Amino acid sequence: MSKTLIQPREIPEQEELNYLNNGTSLKSWLLTGDHKRIAVLYLIGISFFFFIGSIAAGLIRLQLMRPTGVLLENDTYNKVFTAHGIVMIFFFLVPSIPAVFGNFFIPLMIGARDLAFPRLNLLSWYVYMLGGVMFLAAMLGGGVDTGWTFYVPLSSMYSNTNVSLAILAAFMAGMSSILTGVNFIATIHKMRAPGMTWGRLPLFVWAHYATSIIMVLGTPVVAITLVLVLFERTFKIGIFSPELGGDPVLFQHMFWFYSHPAVYIMVLPGMGVQSELIANFCRKKVFGYHFIAISSLAIAALGFLVWGHHMYVSSQSMYQSTVFSLLSFLVAIPSAIKIFNWSATIYKGDVRLQTPMYYALAFMGLFTIGGLTGLYLASIATDVHLTATYFVVAHFHYVMVGGALTAYLGAIHYWWPKMFGRLYSDSLGKVSALLVFVGFNLTFMPQFIVGWLGMPRRYSVYYLAPEFQAYHIMSTLGSTVLGIGLFMPLCYLTYSLFKGPRASANPWGAHGLEWLTSSPPVTENFKQIPIVTDEVYDFDYERDHREHAEEADSEEVE
């Protein structure tokens, strides 16, 4: 670091304070514009909703232990799986990585003081929380039984549960994600530090750019669709219901136009995390950096053209189904580009098996299984057999949990020292990562089989096929292990907040602007806006210059 630094406009008293202790009142948190504090607020909210969704998942698994059901009435079971789906998708997976880690690290990674619109960012958290509270109210006030897809005419005509409130809640979650997307796009375009060219952007930022485009372009369509369902439910006018002259398949078109790309809202940020983890724990520049960056955009673009693969068994035209099937297969290409490039990065890398790398490796395997089983569902003939079976459930859990959740856990273990300035126990982290991996596979691998054999999803009982019980018991057992694996980080990470050893600015020896600031970062991120002169993931350079940089750091502190 050069010593000819010019201090920018900066209030001198703030320099010792980091973002966590710079103001401790509740108001300083609830009215903050600091992207890092908002990310922490999101982390709290998202963890809470993840907990709620997990309880619902546990109830589902418990119910299916016996062919005649264990605990829940049929109606209650419907409400429980709906709650699981809506909470996990709208209130956990969609905001998870973008709103927590994207919010926290995009400005740090591109060398900005904050996101472009801090107040919009805070607003998005409030909208998200408002939506969450509304859904909790809908759940406590009797629940919703339509499934997270809100299919008409059940949702608009027949269901007499709290569909309207749940729809408004999902609408709110969508608004919040639009605000996040707009913010990220403006930030990534205009807030990059000098020298931070597009070719030097970390892949995490590239992935979030693609994600934001989907958020901004896709979410409004589902928002208006849900508003129309609400309209139909309230005024009884025929937009989607066939008995009123509407068309239920039109709802599916509009719903899946968003909800297929929403899969990429959930998994693209995870792929961004994956690129960061692989680069750091293999001490190598990511192989095929440009291909991975462009493949994120390709996934975003292709993702908008494949929604019909959810509708093969609706009345969709078979010609249209063929087109959608073909386009769906094409998505495999950019996804495979990523997987192959990560594998090539690991090859001959200086691999360091620490907790985040465990999650990164798990992601690669599990996401590959999730993606490949997707091909069964993208081809029309097999999909007709597999639609609405546990095969589908297992497939998207491999993508959502094996992909997005695993990446979320990897991200939290990778950036925890930076976010809170504390180190956690790496051995406990490894144990929990292994439990998550084993538990997850034990939960969902049997579901592939039982789905292939014909177990339909969303059934509360299966006494006509008692031979499925063994698979379900395996699955429930696995989910228990998974639950323990997920509960452990909650304990040791919380413990580390108070008792963990303090983290240095760059505990992993990682490369990237976010590791240049202190841990935890100061309020405005950088004492001075850095000028980027080296390439992204330039680990050789890093090795050569680390000592020099540390010297400069210590001098600066003095």
Next chain:
Amino acid sequence: MSELTLDPHNDSHDEHNHHVHPVSSYLKTLGALFVLMVITVWAAQIPLGSWGNNLVAMGIATTKATLVVLYFMHVRYGTSLVKLWAILGFLWVPLLGFTLADYATRQYEMVPTWNANDKGSALARDRSGTVGDSKKSMEEQTEANVRGRF
């Protein structure tokens, strides 16, 4: 970062920003918009066939929209990024195209509904005619559909 002075007395400021466009371009745009509006109303009265009127109306509307976007919203003089966003605004066209293509290529089964021109929701039904009142009504439906404008 280029040094940008914001002194209002600095005359080079406006040149630097390219923000000031001649009022005449706005006036011409407004004139064109009014003329196009009159043409739309006039063209709607002339029968041009089932597709003709729609194409004319939508063509004129698109022209008007393009004028507003280019001149009133300054996209013509904007950065390429702004132009890119203006183009991204057309993403809903594939949504429209793909969805309508589905409806255009479906193989309909006759399902009696309250509207004779409705081709039915095309849910999987028994072709033997167990759905519906009678064989006759199915035939009437078929005939109505043949007469339909699809």
Next chain:
Amino acid sequence: MASTAVDTHAHHHPGLHHQFEDIEQQNEAYLVGMWSFMVNEIMFFGGVFLVYCLYRWRYQDDFYAIHHELNWKMGAFNTTVLLFSSFSMVMAVHFATLKDRMKTLMNLALTCACAFTFLIVKYFEYGAKFEHKLFPGPNFRPELEHLNGANPNVAQLFMSLYFGITGLHALHIIIGILIIGILMGFWYKKNPLVTEDFLPTEMVGLYWHFVDLVWIFLFPLFYLIPR
């Protein structure tokens, strides 16, 4: 990673937020944000346009019949008003860049007046529909003469699309009036946020042109349905 400081300017723009280096970066970021927001709005309206297109295609004859209930003269008048308001808005932006406070205020006031005119005309249009019991829902009981031979169910579908889409558009007009009013307040108070920087006015202008754009498509789609 090498890093040095970026010099910041000796004198700061009054509206410059702490996260930006200079007003130019801030303005560009706001423009990008505004454009992505508008594309998001286009997708929002795009969804209802899809619904409209499908049912218009399916029920062309009934749509043609019932569309006579809409007063195309009022629609054309409103189109003129909105087109003109777009012009006065762009003139407001023009004078804002020239820092001509009075002319900016006048043009903004003109835009606001147009917006109110639009809403008043819309009020009378909606009122006629309510009077003829054409509002969708349980109270949809129009006399035969007001159906013009259209199937009542399709007529109701048409009316719900009409009220849904134009209502959504009117909501955008009302929001537009609010933000133009706030902008005028800023100009009136000589707030440096707007007088020193044309961008807030430009952003409000972009929003207003977007509202105009939507109406450009709504007018022929609802009022000028061909046989």
